[in-house]
Amino acid sequence: MSDTDTLWQAIESAAPTRLTDLFDAEPDRLERLTVEEAGLYFDFSKTHLDARLIDRFVELAEAQDLAGKREALFAGEAVNASEGRAAEHMAQRGQGAPDSVALANALHMRMRALIDAIEAGALGEIRHILHLGIGGSALGPDFVIDALGREDPAYDVAVVSNVDGVALEGPFHLFDPEYTLVVIASKSFTTAETMLNAESTVQWLRNAGIADPYGQMVALTAEPDKAVDFGIDETRVLPFPETVGGRYSLWSSIGFPIALALGWEAFEQLLEGAAAMDRHFRLADWRDNAPVIAAFTDLYYTQARGAETRAVFPYDERLRLLAPYLQQLEMESNGKASDRATAAIVWGGVGTDAQHAVFQLLHQGTHLVPAEFVAVAEAGDHRDPAHHEQLLVNCFAQGSALMTGRASDDADRNFPGDRPSSTILIETLDPASLGALLAFYEHRTFANAALLGINPFDQFGVELGKDIARAIADDEDALTLDPSTRALIDRAL
Known part of the structure; x- marks a missing residue:
């Protein structure tokens, strides 16, 4: 039996202690299982990780050479072994091989130049942005713009990913073709769903009397020649490297609609927040490393406790697209063949809506479902403090109720408790904190993969x-x- 197998056996055979008893047994538990970094506060204390389990997971990280795999990722080595590629999304935010960082900076400057030209009127008056993509080419931009672009938006933005023609009907009805900029995002520029939507959009523009539909189009792709062949002028083709995977690509030119809709300064702050989390992941000790502790938690529940799902509940309407974003990031990355259970099925809902829909099962059902709460401490200038306070009260109360439960002789009113949860509290929802949050999830996904011994960067x-x-x-x-x-x-x- 290998050292890794022995460690897994020790993790799986450890008898769990009730959560409330863990707080009694470990007076320093809250201090040890909370991390504050880049405007985010992570609380893992309501999980079943105790000092013994963390010691075993740290040994597992060493046995699986998590540090070496992490350094290979940061150095731009070919960590995507099945495709012989690096995974260089971090170079887009200044972390990685110097040549790759320099290329990312150059491509960002090309993107900024196009944005400056659009804002100066080079493509005429633009009121609407219609972004066509699917998977990572749509989920990232859609999430970030929806989260941060609600107050005084500079443009109407619609992100269409579904090949169902009904998905196009909304923007076709609401947008004026004369003032619409069409953005086609496809790494290969051959994605069937995206290209069919693009062809339908060309026809929509033509039907509206637009003489040169391609003159109102921008392409975001790793295959610029194919975009030019499609009809888009080379000056409006924004490339990104082949080594940037689709679900990790919002930091590259795929983030063009983010930078255009929210402003270049916001896009830079998004990158800076992610870079701060990169540094934390690279430099922090395993016991103080938020993505790594989160991965320990994930693996404990999937491997030792047989949990097949993880529920994510943002208690903030602005984060309503978090669960769909994480579904692709985690399940496409780590839903791979393995000798062990792989990624949990990610699902979720928003705030108090979810409480009235699914929390019955979480509190009294027979399934073990680790829950993850994401909340924002500050309401913001344009939000009613009374509403925000009620939102946070509900969020914190649910975590407490899941853990403590409530005993009753009436089976219908008995809450067994001992249900695990973690909480991520964002100080203020802004580009920097959102960038840090997304980078946290990326590194958590990578740490899970490294400890399981799988490749998170392909998607066959x-x-x-x-x-x-x-x-x-x-x-x-x-x-x-x-x-x-x-x-x-x-x-x-």
């Missing part, structure tokens, strides 16, 4: 269904399908 699992879809669309005679699928095709197509 999404390809099989797409291959079959292409074959069906092309009506390939040699395609062999099961009777159920064949019957559905015959009925609907």
Whole structure:
């Protein structure tokens, strides 16, 4: 048996102590299991991690060479072994191989020059931004703009990812084609859903009498030649390196709509906040390292306690798209074949809405579901303090109730408690703190992968269904399908 197997066995065999008893047994528990960094306060004290488990996880991190894997990531080495590539999203925020950081800076300056030109009227008057992408090319920009762009937006922004034509109907109805800038985001510039939406948008512009639809388009891609072949002028093609993965790409030119809609200063602050979390992840001791402690928590519940899901509940309407963003980041990165259980299924809801929908199961159901609360301490200048106070009171009360429970002789009113949760409290929701939060989740995902011994940077699992879809669309005679699928095709197509 290897050292790693022995450590996993020790972690899995450790008898859990009730959460309330852990606070009695470990007087310094709150101090040891909270971390404050980059405007974020992380509280892991309501999880079952105790001093013994943390010691075993630290030993596991050493056995799995987490430090060496982390340094390889920061150095720009080929950590994506299956594709022979580096994973250089951190170079976009100034962390990594010097040549890669220099290239990222140059591409950012190219993006800023285009934004300056647009703001100066080079493309005419722009009132609306229609961003077309899918996966990481849409989820990141959509989340950040929705979170930070609610007050006095400079443009109307719509992010369309679904190939369902209904998704385009909204912006087509609301936007004036003459004043609409279309942004096509696709790493390969061949993504079927995005390119079909792009072609439909070209037709929409033409139908509205726009003589040169491509003159109102910007491309964000790692394949600039394909964007030029599509019809977009080279000066409006913003490249990013092949070594930046889609779900890690909002820091690159994929962030163009963020920088345009929120302003260049906000985009820079987003990068700076992420860079602050990069430094924390790289330099902090494992026991004081927020992404690593979060990964220890994730792995304890998936490996030792058999939890198949993790629920994420932002108690702030501005963070309503956090769960969909994390679903791709974590489940596409770490939902891989492994000798052990891999990523938990991420799901969630927003604030008090979720309380009235799913918390019954969390409190009294038979499933073990670690919960994660994300809240913002300061209401902000334009928010009603009474509403915000009620929001925070509910957030903190749910974490307490999950842990402590309430005994009753009436089974219907008995709350067993001992249900784990963690809380992330953001001091103020601004570009820097949001950048730090997103980088925290990236590093947490990487730490999980490193400790499990899998590659978080490829995504071959999404390809099989797409291959079959292409074959069906092309009506390939040699395609062999099961009777159920064949019957559905015959009925609907």
